[in-house]
Amino acid sequence: MLFSVIIPAYNCEETIENTVDSIAESGIIDYEILIIDDGSTDKTGSICDSLSQKMPSVRCIHQINAGVSAARNCGIENSQGEYILFFDADDSLDSNSLCNAVSTVEIERPDMLIFGMRFDYYHREHIYRRDSLIPPLAGAICVDKVIHNFNEFYESNSLSSVCNKIFSRASIVKANASFDEDMILMEDFMFSLKVLPCCSDIYCLQEPIYHYRQSEDEKKTYRRLCSINDLPDYLLPFSRQIELLGVSDSDKFMENLYKMLLEQRLYYASYEDICNVMTQHRNSIYAGVDIEYSPFVIYLRNKKSQLRHRIAIIVKSIISRMSRS
Structure with a gap:
């Protein structure tokens, strides 16, 4: 076969x-x-x-x-x-x-x-x-x-x-x-x-x-990330495997991967949760990864982005249905 x-x-x-x-x-x-x-x-x-x-x-x-x-x-x-x-x-x-x-x-x-x-x-x-x-x-x-x-x-x-x-x-x-x-x-x-x-x-x-x-469940990845208590620790096996492959500048790749996941982890988080995650970030091996904004600004920007995203989905969905009718 x-x-x-x-x-x-x-x-x-x-x-x-x-x-x-x-x-x-x-x-x-x-x-x-x-x-x-x-x-x-x-x-x-x-x-x-x-x-x-x-x-x-x-x-x-x-x-x-x-x-x-x-x-x-x-x-x-x-x-x-x-x-x-x-x-x-x-x-x-x-x-x-x-x-x-x-x-x-x-x-x-x-x-x-x-x-x-x-x-x-x-x-x-x-x-x-x-x-x-x-x-x-x-x-x-x-x-x-x-x-x-x-x-x-x-x-x-x-x-x-x-x-x-x-x-x-x-x-x-x-x-x-x-x-x-x-x-x-x-x-x-x-x-x-x-x-x-x-x-x-x-x-x-x-x-x-x-x-x-x-998935229409936009929070699926966020919930998975929430169940990871220590994101830097979770990424260690990936870092080791990528180093074994001999990827050049593997540290930079891992930093970018960490930052992407951290931003996803913060996207639906409450202000208090953002503060806690950012404290963990500052004490981690990825503390050198620059997070541009304060927790409060991150919270406000995320709420604005979520609203714009929901409106865009509704508008695109209406246009898509109209084009098929």
């Missing part, structure tokens, strides 16, 4: 069938779809069982709720394909969109294939905005090219997600890689960092193949 598609599924009864259908119609060949039902409390489990009965390529494994990383690890352990793709249960592909990727894998046999992503932003089930990100380089490259252009690959989302990649099983086994089940944020990025050094041949397709459904 050439391909295994692994889908962690938790309470996704409204989207999982469309996701599976889109994969089946994407042009993929010689494949299996493994759905890992991660202890869903809605009808997801029964829908997945029904799909496995209707479609010979689909297998469903039920497990006690353990999180997305545990579900993906279960999928890796039970998969049979020579190449592995990871999929979220609410995302999709266009018809025949994987044809080029499939033929590239058949001909080039890369250790990792990276393609682009399209981000669909929804408001009340209507798409009001679409953005695309593609790899900064095209064609066959070596891992040194990725390391040399590390910032560009990260900023184009080419490293931070596993859903825009096809991994060879051999590279995963060689790296002894699995998803860290204790991580609550950026576990995809860590997995890619683990596998990357074991990839001799990498191939990049500058096509936005994967359609990522941007």
